[in-house]
Amino acid sequence: MCAMARPRKPLLSRDRIVATAGTLVDAEGLAALSTRRLAAELGVSGPSLYNHFRTKDEILDAVADTVSAKVDLSMFAPDDPRDWRTALHDWAVSYRAALTDHPNLVPLLAQGPGRRPAGLKVADAVFGAMVRAGWPPAQATRIGALMRYFITGSALGSFARGFVNDEDAYDPADYPHLGQAHLLAERGEQVDEGAFETGLRALLDGLAMQYEAGIRGTWPKQDSTNGS
Template identity: 40%
Template structure:
């Protein structure tokens, strides 16, 4: 049987279906066969669009990144940009908390997501942070946001929100102090 002239599925449809499955059924629901069945095709059809589970996880990360306010990187001072970006990151992940375990299961490969990191790095470089501090700073901000998202599932939303606000404020104030105390 020849291939259809127009693809029955797209990479975007695969990712959105995967996101819906994980949102509804948890990380264990992420399988190429299940996604294919949801899309009404056979499992191998997905491999015309994605290389496998790892690429699907990166695609989920891209969907969440697309929901973030990356324009916040244009805010000044850098502390305002970091505050807005951390809140946006948290909001995007909080909308899909069941995806978080998948995202932390593998390193980032997506050029789109890496470009988003670069926007944050550019803000920090401009503020005077040395290159060696950029990734650890961003990762620490992510840990705070991800921890807060995971707490949303077990804690009370108001308390979790307050804890995130306090933690983020303290984190940024601490970084601001560190930068001010740097020689040179």
């Protein structure tokens, strides 16, 4: 019996489609992704994609969910010894790291999880951990929203790299306090990570003050039940 010849190209699969789409978005941005372009990158006909995904938006959702799946959620496990504040801090650092690895996907992820399974697991883990820690459900919901605003906002762009590496661009006659601004771009990662950590600790300090007030019995009345 003759052995069946092996296909010249790898068989099309959901994983291969998502991986190729992710590489394309990382390299060229969300606008570069179309079913025609993706099919060409995969070496297949456009209609063959629809055997795995109904629309381009479904493909984008799957790509975005691969980023959410990289976020560490171990600190929210019921048996993890970290307190709620430390857990939020460690999760935020992991979340931002996942986003900064894929900056072109941040605008999509900033819209929320929708129906994406990994994204929903992130939201569920944060909310559940805050409620277990003693936060009222309504406030736990707000904390999840607040953290997403802060983390995705920090990953949308670089403050430091918004300045040009040209000393002449910042004439002290016009900008007397920007004499060192031309150095920011080359120190971008250090500046941006430091800014994120400073903001995160300030945010957590504020939440800790609210938490202590709540433990003393002064939660706002509207925070006693779930909802907004």
